[in-house]
Ligand code: HEC
């Protein structure tokens with residue numbers, strides 16, 4: 001027994017030394033919390049070892065008495081003892097506690113952080129919608145600018161002119177190259193009412209004339225060949241209320257479709273902002289982008 005106690009004390013010392021060796025850094029400075037933690041570690045280690053020693057000792061030296069059960073397995077018998085009452089109480093208590101926990105303590109419709117977050121988002125969205133129910137144009141431009149600077153400027157640039165041609169220059173609705181590219185390749189994926197735009201027949205001088213006209217802001221007389229485009233984009237190029245994109249400016253339909261679906265093109269990919277930009281913010285972005293059109 002003496003040998004075991006000495007062994008136990010050595011084990012406590014070794015474990016404490018190891019704890020200090022590994023977590024020792026935390027004890028520099030005068031934070032008493034760390035000292036308390038160390039004290040706690042000492043208590044846990046000592047109690048564990050003392051308990052283990054008690055039972056090892058008992059296994060070694062106990063001479064049990066009592067009535068043996070009839071069953072006998074290769075000379076190993078079992079005493080007819082009642083279950084320890086402490087153990088029995090804890091067993092029944094656990095079952096009772098389980099029912100309490102599921103039905104009263106923490107039922108499934110109970111508070112959760114995620115639930116609280118979702119509720120607060122809905123609440124704040126409602127508040128946002130109420131505060132900005134009838135914003136003036138000036139307010140919208142200001143909201144649009146703040147949203148733009150946070151969400152869009154990383155690609156389109158703080159002045160919206162695009163960064164090294166990696167995202168569209170939003171101060172010009174369409175460049176000649178973009179129009180020529182779309183005439184040649186068509187476009188799809190944004191859920192306009194006309195569906196996809198197939199590659200167009202216009203080539204050479206015809207395509208050139210159309211592209212120059214659109215890139216120039218659709219001013220003056222349209223070239224005759226623009227008639228093929230007008231079927232979907234409208235004679236004024238404004239897209240006939242969501243039939244096709246407005247080629248003459250950035251309207252709310254265009255901006256919301258691009259925000260919803262993202263956009264992929266020869267110069268790069270714009271990610272979808274679905275669920276991240278609300279209706280008012282989309283309207284504000286449209287107003288803002290229109291407010292910075294070159295020459296207006
Ligand atoms: C990860 C980079 C990136 C971010 C962020 C980004 N865009 Fe874009 N955006 C692009 C690229 C690339 C294009 C060019 C697609 C093309 O050529 O058709 C583009 C094109 C556009 C267009 C033109 C679409 C058209 O059909 O002419 C609009 C409008 C637009 N973005 C608005 C926004 C707004 C508003 C935001 C912020 C909420 C934003 N973008 C954020 C990369 C981005």
Ligand code: HEC
Pocket residue numbers: 174178179182183187188189190191192193194195196197198200202210226228229230231232233243244245247
């Ligand atoms: C059958 C209907 C239809 C015809 C005809 C048509 N378009 Fe389109 N166009 C569309 C649709 C729909 C889209 C949008 C496709 C998408 O991205 O989902 C589009 C997109 C475009 C775009 C891209 C706009 C942007 O914001 O990037 C350009 C540029 C364009 N069209 C120019 C033309 C020109 C020029 C012509 C005539 C030569 C023409 N379209 C004829 C339906 C049409």
